[in-house]
Structure formats: C-alpha cells, structure tokens
Amino acid sequence: MKMKQKFNIDKEAMCLYAITDRSWLNGKALEEQVEAALKGGVTCLQLREKNLDEENFIREAMRIKTLTTAYNVPFIINDNVKVALAVDADGVHIGQSDMAAQDVRSLIGKDKILGVSAQTVEQAVKAEQAGADYIGVGAMFTTSTKKDANATSNETLKAIRQNVSLPIVAIGGINKNNVMQLAGCGADGIAVVSAIFAQENIEEATRELKVLSEAMTKKTSIKGIIFDMDGTLLDSMPTWKGIGAKLLMNNGIVPPEDLEERLKELSFVDTASYFINDLGLKMSAEGVVAGINDLMRQAYAEYIPLKKGAKELLESLKKNGYKMSVATATHRELALLGLKRLEILDYFDVVVSCKDVGHWKDEPLIYQETTKMMGLEESEVVIVEDAGYCVKTAKEAGFKVAGVYDEAAELETEMIKELSDHYMLDLTEMEDWLCKQC
Known part of the structure; x- marks a missing residue:
C-alpha cells in the first residue's frame, strides 16, 4: 500500500536531474559546466565525487552550492553525509551499498532531502518506509558510468510506480535518443550524466533533454x-497460419511438416516463390497470392470470430x-x-x-x-x-x-x-x- 506523507522535494524537481562527473571536464572548470547546465534548465543537481579528499570536496561543494542557490535548484551530495552537512546542502543521495537510509535520515534530520537508489519494488518500498523523499530507479539502459549495473526493465519501473507514492527519477544510460522509451512507465523525470556533461554545448543539450523529459512525463487524455x-x-491468426497448407492441399500437394515454421518470416511474394519453386505448385506468383486471398475472403465472410x-x-x-x-x-x-x-x-x-x-x-x-x-x-x-x-x-x-x-x-x-x-x-x-x- 502506498504511504501518504509529505516529502521535502516535489515531482517537478525530478524533471531533469543532472549528476556531475569530472571525467568530461576537458580542461574546463566544473563550475563552468554546472552553470551551463543550470542555464539550460536543470531542475536538480547532484555533486558526485568519488576521488576527492574531504577538504577539496567541501570546497568544491561550496562553489557549486553558490550556483544552485542562485538558480533556485536543489543541491544534492552523493553518498557523503559529512560533506552535505558541512556545506548545508539541500540533501543526500545514497545507493543500496551505502549507509542505510534510516541512519542517513537520523543524521541529516527531517527537513533535508533524502534520495535512494532502487532496482526492485522491495528496495523502493523499503526506502519509502525509511523516510526517503525520492527514488532513483535504474540503470534503465547500459551506462558508461556504472559498467557493472544491471539494466532495470520498464516493467519494474512501472511496478515501483504502483507501489510507492514519492517522486521517481529514472537513471542510467538515458540520452536524447532513448528517453521517450520511458513514456508511460511512471517516472517523474530523468537523471543524466554524460547526456549533459559530455556534450560540446552543455546548455543546448540540457535544454533539448528538458523538452524531451517534459514530453516523456506528460499525461494527456486519450481521445x-x-x-x-x-x-x-x-x-483470425489460426486461419492465417493454416491458409498456405490449405492452398497446397486444394492443388494436390502434401504440405511439408515444417511448413508453418518456414512461412513465418516470408512475405506473400516469397511464399509464392517457395510454393512454386520448391514445392512444385503449378501457379503463377500472382495466382498464389490471389488463391490465398480467395481463401481468406471466404474465411472473413463466413466464420472468423x-x-x-x-x-x-x-x-x-x-x-x-x-x-x-x-x-x-x-x-x-x-x-x-x-x-x-x-x-x-x-x-x-x-x-x-x-x-x-x-x-x-x-x-x-x-x-x-x-x-x-x-x-x-x-x-x-x-x-x-x-x-x-x-x-x-x-x-x-x-x-x-x-x-x-x-x-x-x-x-x-x-x-x-x-x-x-x-x-x-x-x-x-x-x-x-x-x-x-x-
């Protein structure tokens, strides 16, 4: 059953969730890339640093927080409660192998944002019960940032949506070419890394992704x-499956046992060629097609239910x-x-x-x-x-x-x-x- 509770972040903030990665700095400052993404319309920003020491992590976080504050965008720290508290970040995001969600909640207090990664319905429900404010579901596609991540199916994403009330952001390998494949699956937005920060024009790429994410999540009345x-x-499919054999028998040819399997991948034209050249049917290609249509015409007119x-x-x-x-x-x-x-x-x-x-x-x-x-x-x-x-x-x-x-x-x-x-x-x-x- 879905829980009813107040969360510290709304669904709109999940629309385009950017996660930093200094792998694609290419000589630029991270702050420069982040500001370009913010200008493009990022709605939430996560600072992820796996290799910086604590002192430099805090310094960098302070610089990034200045930008997110200016653009009124939630600022999340990945998997480091101490840094998040030191810079008064808006929240923390943790994975399944990090500190337990309930322990993080007790450290950051009730008013900070807590995001939790989940790959299953059980993990998502447990995260909500532990006080999470949003769920990151994935990886939805193959991703370069987490090569060992198993792909999460659209069915799992739909099931998570049905079992939790809090906002959901889809993550993992998402880019402008595949985002629409997530339409109708229940995500409130997308989280991306390289689709923004590996692009030559970050602001333009961000703007394009935001439009696609809004389209992906849009609910329109079906008319x-x-x-x-x-x-x-x-x-009618049983009739279609047997129609080739019926045509052959009507013309004195015993159908081969594997006929149905052979015809699965053949067009009308290829079927005619097979009947004539391989099975010896004395008809033209046009005659084969016409014969099949005549038999189906009778079926549609008389008995297909x-x-x-x-x-x-x-x-x-x-x-x-x-x-x-x-x-x-x-x-x-x-x-x-x-x-x-x-x-x-x-x-x-x-x-x-x-x-x-x-x-x-x-x-x-x-x-x-x-x-x-x-x-x-x-x-x-x-x-x-x-x-x-x-x-x-x-x-x-x-x-x-x-x-x-x-x-x-x-x-x-x-x-x-x-x-x-x-x-x-x-x-x-x-x-x-x-x-x-x-």
Missing part, C-alpha cells in the same frame, strides 16, 4: 484508439466518446468484409491497410496517417496490438501502446509486456486502464 485487426479484434470482449469494449468506448479506427496489414477489402459481417464496422471512423499507405508495420506510417485521419494528435491516441514488432514500431514512434495476448505471438509475450504501456490477456481488461489515463 482515440487505433486497433490492429488480426489477433487483436478478430481471432471476434476476440473475447471485443464487441462489448467497442460498444462501451463508443458510448464514452472515444474515436476508434482500424490499422491492419490485411487488404482493406477483406478487412471490411470481416468487420461488416461481425457487425462492428460502424464503430470505426476509418479502416486503413498497410497497402493504403505503402508501408508495412515495421514503419509507423500507418499509425501516423490513421491518427491524422481521425483528426487527433499522436499524444491523444493509444495503439492496440498483439504482435511484438508492431508494438515496438508504435512505441518507438512515441505512441502509447496497449498490448493484448494472442496465442500466435506467445513467444513474444515478455517483449510485448516490456514495451507496452499496458498489457492485457484480453480486451475486457482495457477500459479500466483507459479511465486511469484521463
């Missing part, structure tokens, strides 16, 4: 949902004013056939196929174009997908993603859970999550 069709709304909870979810979302669309790799003609027979076509504003936009779902264009057709911003849309590569594409493009289980993608379950903002076993689990996003 629209883009559904995948096969494996998400329709339980809805996934559990699909109709009820669509009905409820429509009543609650959500815009909804379908983005599918299936030809639009076949998609419309199935959606109409199942009496759910009228729930959707648009139905878009990969053929319509000229790209498969390994690129985000279908999601981006569908969003435009809905008259929405990307931040207002959630993508619902069952396949790992589609979840990855949508997430990397900055969309919120809800992953849904389908047996055909069972081997990808852990990856889908890791990447998704929300994961569900079926569509009955979606609406409660959507309500919490508003």
Whole structure:
C-alpha cells in the first residue's frame, strides 16, 4: 500500500536531474559546466565525487552550492553525509551499498532531502518506509558510468510506480535518443550524466533533454484508439497460419511438416516463390497470392470470430466518446468484409491497410496517417496490438501502446509486456486502464 506523507522535494524537481562527473571536464572548470547546465534548465543537481579528499570536496561543494542557490535548484551530495552537512546542502543521495537510509535520515534530520537508489519494488518500498523523499530507479539502459549495473526493465519501473507514492527519477544510460522509451512507465523525470556533461554545448543539450523529459512525463487524455485487426479484434491468426497448407492441399500437394515454421518470416511474394519453386505448385506468383486471398475472403465472410470482449469494449468506448479506427496489414477489402459481417464496422471512423499507405508495420506510417485521419494528435491516441514488432514500431514512434495476448505471438509475450504501456490477456481488461489515463 502506498504511504501518504509529505516529502521535502516535489515531482517537478525530478524533471531533469543532472549528476556531475569530472571525467568530461576537458580542461574546463566544473563550475563552468554546472552553470551551463543550470542555464539550460536543470531542475536538480547532484555533486558526485568519488576521488576527492574531504577538504577539496567541501570546497568544491561550496562553489557549486553558490550556483544552485542562485538558480533556485536543489543541491544534492552523493553518498557523503559529512560533506552535505558541512556545506548545508539541500540533501543526500545514497545507493543500496551505502549507509542505510534510516541512519542517513537520523543524521541529516527531517527537513533535508533524502534520495535512494532502487532496482526492485522491495528496495523502493523499503526506502519509502525509511523516510526517503525520492527514488532513483535504474540503470534503465547500459551506462558508461556504472559498467557493472544491471539494466532495470520498464516493467519494474512501472511496478515501483504502483507501489510507492514519492517522486521517481529514472537513471542510467538515458540520452536524447532513448528517453521517450520511458513514456508511460511512471517516472517523474530523468537523471543524466554524460547526456549533459559530455556534450560540446552543455546548455543546448540540457535544454533539448528538458523538452524531451517534459514530453516523456506528460499525461494527456486519450481521445482515440487505433486497433490492429488480426489477433487483436478478430481471432483470425489460426486461419492465417493454416491458409498456405490449405492452398497446397486444394492443388494436390502434401504440405511439408515444417511448413508453418518456414512461412513465418516470408512475405506473400516469397511464399509464392517457395510454393512454386520448391514445392512444385503449378501457379503463377500472382495466382498464389490471389488463391490465398480467395481463401481468406471466404474465411472473413463466413466464420472468423471476434476476440473475447471485443464487441462489448467497442460498444462501451463508443458510448464514452472515444474515436476508434482500424490499422491492419490485411487488404482493406477483406478487412471490411470481416468487420461488416461481425457487425462492428460502424464503430470505426476509418479502416486503413498497410497497402493504403505503402508501408508495412515495421514503419509507423500507418499509425501516423490513421491518427491524422481521425483528426487527433499522436499524444491523444493509444495503439492496440498483439504482435511484438508492431508494438515496438508504435512505441518507438512515441505512441502509447496497449498490448493484448494472442496465442500466435506467445513467444513474444515478455517483449510485448516490456514495451507496452499496458498489457492485457484480453480486451475486457482495457477500459479500466483507459479511465486511469484521463
């Protein structure tokens, strides 16, 4: 259960948390680099010194504190209570191998900031109970400053967010290229080292990171949902998996035992080539594609069922004013056939196929174009997908993603859970999550 208590630092201070490292001074004074970062918009600054003696550490801390005071930014000392007290710093940050959090709290008093690093839910909960004011969670990515740090998953970050009340800052290997991968995971900001202090223009790099962090943490009301069709709304993947074998048998060819495995990575064109050149199917490539489409046309028109909870979810979302669309790799003609027979076509504003936009779902264009057709911003849309590569594409493009289980993608379950903002076993689990996003 989350604790209710007053903390000595607010979530806004976690937005862009800079940690010093003199490895990248390159002849410059640390104070010069710190001031550039403060000008760029750093919201909290931690002074980390592992090799300075106490006297020089205190002198340096006094100089840095003058700057943070001028910019009204909290000043934290890494793992040295004595130095923090000597310079009257705003607080101390400790790791799991440092002094116990409750002991640090007793030394610095109730009004100083106490930050604690955590890699697990258990560590985070324990830190909150010991009086921490914020949690640093990570390393989220591979980091050059802590080569022995194990990566913390997005799922763990989400779980920590669900189990503690205090502010959370994500740390470890974060830079401008990967920060948006943390969107929706519950962090209130990012802590960075080299992404600021190793940059040629520290002020500019800081300003760019702050914009990205604000976007990463921004909560926008969801107004629209883009559904995948096969494996998400329709339980059609078993039919797709068996369609190649059915075409071969209809033409007098016994399918090889490993056919399904062979076809997993093949496009329609490559499948046609394999059937013709390797299995002796007497058809043109166009004939193979047409034959598969004819069989699927019959399946969509006659017997492919809805996934559990699909109709009820669509009905409820429509009543609650959500815009909804379908983005599918299936030809639009076949998609419309199935959606109409199942009496759910009228729930959707648009139905878009990969053929319509000229790209498969390994690129985000279908999601981006569908969003435009809905008259929405990307931040207002959630993508619902069952396949790992589609979840990855949508997430990397900055969309919120809800992953849904389908047996055909069972081997990808852990990856889908890791990447998704929300994961569900079926569509009955979606609406409660959507309500919490508003």
